[in-house]
Amino acid sequence: MEPLLLLKALILGVVEGLTEFLPISSTGHLIIASQLLGFHDEKGKVFEVSIQTGAMLAIIWEYRERFARALFGLGHDPMARRFFLNLAVAFVPAAVLGLAFGGFIKAQLFYAVPVAVAFIVGGVIILVVERRTRRRARVENVDDMTWTDALKIGIAQSFALIPGTSRSGATIIGGMLFGLSRRAATEFSFFLAVPTLIAAGIYDLYKHRDLLSVADVPVFGVGLVAAFLSAFVCVRWLIRYIATHDFTIFAWYRIVFGIIVLATAYTGLIVWAQ
16 A cells, blocks of 8 residues: 555545534535545545545544433433434435435536635625624524424535535534524534435445445545544534634635635646546
């Protein structure tokens, strides 16, 4: 196994972990980073999806008591049943649309320039929503959510099928727009990542199983572990951060990052894949 390939896997794993749960688009960052690293062939795309599992495992570990309590309470606790029902309802819209249009979206939009445009548009939307949601939230806690709240957030998550939009950004900002508190929207975004990333990972690995071999295990393993560790650190930081801050800084980051990518494409400084 080439040390350089393992280094690329490590870098992409860290990028995935640090960006998956922030409203800045992990997919968008991975598309750009993989092109810069020269790791954007078909196997590289499967790698990008599979290492999301590492980030998802960080959520399961961080909230292991919450998941265990809900799981063991399914038979007798109405709140536990509501928790899993809300996750199921929120998962469906993106799953259905992803199966229907995922191939087309990957063929047309998984490139640096469309990602950069989505970065900028998403940043502007975050700024607008932050200014509109200064009033007191209707839902302060994830346990207070109804299935209709979950459905709305699931529809919002569907927009993240467009690379550069950000799954966490769509669900968090959508949740806030629909009346959830910043913390409730953020935590539900974390929880919704579990079924979403598991389904995406299994589907992509099965679909492209012919591309993979036992020799790929070290590369995928390095990426997954790096994603797990960096996501774990990021999730803990984000929960503390939102206690006293809004998401404006991420909006401006998206806008500046998108402009830089478009500028490099326009000037020819970097020849991005088309």
